[in-house]
Amino acid sequence: MQLTNRKVVVSHKELSFAERMYLPAVAKGMAITLSHLFKKSPTIDYPKKTRPMSATYRGRHVLKRDENGAERCVACGMCAVACPAEAITIVAAERKKGEEHLYREEKYASSFEINMLRCIFCGLCEDACPKEAIFLTDRLVDAEFEREDFIYGKEKLVEKIDKRIDITKRQTQAVLDFKKIPGLRHNTLFDPKKQVKH
Amino acid sequence: MKVTIDGITIDVPKGTTILQAARMIGPEVAPPTMCYYSSLKTSGGYCRTCIVKVTQGSAANPNPMPKPVASCRTEVMDGMVVENVTNNDVLEARKGVVEFLLINHPLDCPVCDQAGECHLQDLGYEHGLATTRYEFPRREFDKIDIGKYIKLHMTRCILCYRCVKVADQLTDKRVHGVIHRGDAAEISTYIENVIENDFSGNVIDVCPVGALTDKTFRFKTRVWFTKPVEASRECKKCTGRVRLWYKGDEILRVTGRKDQWGEVEDFICNECRFEKKKTSDWKIEGPTNVNRHSVISQNHYNNLNELKLQVLKQQKALGFIQIDKRP
Missing domain, CATH: 3.30.70.20 (Alpha-Beta Plaits)
Structure with a gap:
């Protein structure tokens, strides 16, 4: 059965003198090589240049801070239980007096680890989060030499206070509408002075 | 005394409340409770979650009761007909109660x-x-x-x-x-x-x-990351029958054993609850039977096997089980 017309029967006839000199073949090869100098390169000069990426690309995670710079995560464990790869490990702790500017609510994650080798970047943690704390971003996970370095702790996951990461494009209309409901404690900023004592 | 709840008739002794009669029938017709606790006297009657509609007061007086009644505080009468989940008014009223709570x-x-x-x-x-209408602090x-x-x-x-x-x-x-x-x-x-x-x-x-x-x-972990185990010990103050909640090899919490209504079977003492947190303190009886729909059964592989068995049973009943032809 013949599938294509590209079949060539190998001939074992002796090379002629001109062919044994290889000069025409060398010239032909050089011409192909030289022609590539004038063609557009199919690769790009990463990481100096990057390709355009979707704003909703599911890449490296970020743990968001709120408007005051306090961490939003309350260590509720919804992301860890939703994670199909079991890549997330959380240890919770209680906020002490005087730490209100660091943590938004009375409980926070003292350790939040994502194993980037286990993570499949499905985005279920982002869906599960009730506090808008974890988001996937359009950044990539860096290459490392050691496997341990792929276990990202809070120092790599929490956004830097002076270098915020914009995630507004990832938020769906339903979430934005929910945030407009007044009176929901979820939507109002925590203010310890406002605590009413009956 | 005969009482009919959601179309199911049951014979109960005098003095039984509607709630207890419904619980005897089963969890499908039993109204939910927030304040009633069978082992605590005079509990119930505060939360109004267990309201039901009595469509026939008794065989002697077949008139319906004018308003939904709290089933935990209403005793049954002979020939009483009660509607719980089959009555839309009851579900609507209960929805209102939940909103108030x-x-x-x-x-x-x-x-x-x-x-x-x-x-x-x-x-x-x-x-x-899923949303709230309440806009005040x-x-x-x-x-x-x-x-x-x-x-x-x-x-x-x-x-x-x-x-x-x-x-x-x-x-x-x-x-x-x-x-x-x-x-x-x-x-x-x-x-x-x-x-x-x-x-x-x-x-x-x-x-x-x-x-x-x-x-x-407090704040140690979420309950669904822990694994419940039934255990007991010799205790002078209480029965010592408890439930241990493990995370790995560590006992994070000790509670009483809760039944299907969420009520503890035996009240346990503070020594058992707070001070005995080593496996060597306890005699382990076996894993707790957790409902597979409960979030507590999440990530526990023994329940996954149970799930597989149930799926297999269903497939067998429906007749599309594949017979393994390998030798």
């Missing part, structure tokens, strides 16, 4: 330790709305330490009075009750008095929400 309840399930085994959470999920309280083991967070309290009944009926000196009235009512100890009784820890178990919590377990 949630009016001052904070939306802090992600923080609360009770989440995952919270009766109010289940109730809100089954009957309530909810009442908030400071957290109070009641002794070295128990923390009271009144913000979450729904005033079911169960803990008050425990303090009243299980402990010898009652120092804990409800002060003020109506909207201002709150659970309190007498001028921040400390509850120091061997059975005071049971207020944690009876609390349907996360208002009274175990300080030794």
Whole structure:
């Protein structure tokens, strides 16, 4: 059965003198090589240049801070239980007096680890989060030499206070509408002075 | 006495309440409860979650009762006909009750330790709305330490009075009750008095929400990351029959054994609950049978096997099981 017309029967006839000199073949090869100098390169000069990426690309995670710079995560464990790869490990702790500017609510994650080798970047943690704390971003996970370095702790996951990461494009209309409901404690900023004592 | 609940007739002794009769039939017709607790006398009648419609008062007087009644406080009459889940009015009324219970309840399930085994959470999920119509600030309280083991967070309290009944009926000196009235009512100890009784820890178990919590377990982990195991020990004060909640090899929490209605079988003492947190203290009887729909069965592989068996059984019943032809 013949599938294509590209079949060539190998001939074992002796090379002629001109062919044994290889000069025409060398010239032909050089011409192909030289022609590539004038063609557009199919690769790009990463990481100096990057390709355009979707704003909703599911890449490296970020743990968001709120408007005051306090961490939003309350260590509720919804992301860890939703994670199909079991890549997330959380240890919770209680906020002490005087730490209100660091943590938004009375409980926070003292350790939040994502194993980037286990993570499949499905985005279920982002869906599960009730506090808008974890988001996937359009950044990539860096290459490392050691496997341990792929276990990202809070120092790599929490956004830097002076270098915020914009995630507004990832938020769906339903979430934005929910945030407009007044009176929901979820939507109002925590203010310890406002605590009413009956 | 014959009573018909949702079309199912059952014979019950005199003095049985509608709720108890419904529980005898099974969980499909039993109304949900937030304040009623079968082992605590005079409990019930506060939350109105268990309301049902009585369409026929008795065989002698077949007139319907004019309003929905609290099934935990209404005794059955011979020939009574009750509608619970089959009556749309009851479900609508219960939805209203749930909305009222949630009016001052904070939306802090992600923080609360009770989440995952919270009766109010289940109730809100089954009957309530996904959104709220309440636009005013909810009442908030400071957290109070009641002794070295128990923390009271009144913000979450729904005033079911169960803990008050425990303090009243299980402990010898009652120092804990409800002060003020109506909207201002709150659970309190007498001028921040400390509850120091061997059975005071049971207020944690009876609390349907996360208002009274175990300080030794507080914020340690979410309940669905722990694995429940039935265990017992020789105890002079109580029966010693408990449930241990493991995370890895570590016992994070000890509670009483809860039955299918979420009520503890035996009240346990504080020594068993708070001080015995080593495996060597206990005689392990076996894993707790967790409902596979419960979040507590998440990530536990023994339940996965159970699930597989059930799927297999269903497939067999439907007749499309594949016969393994390999030798």
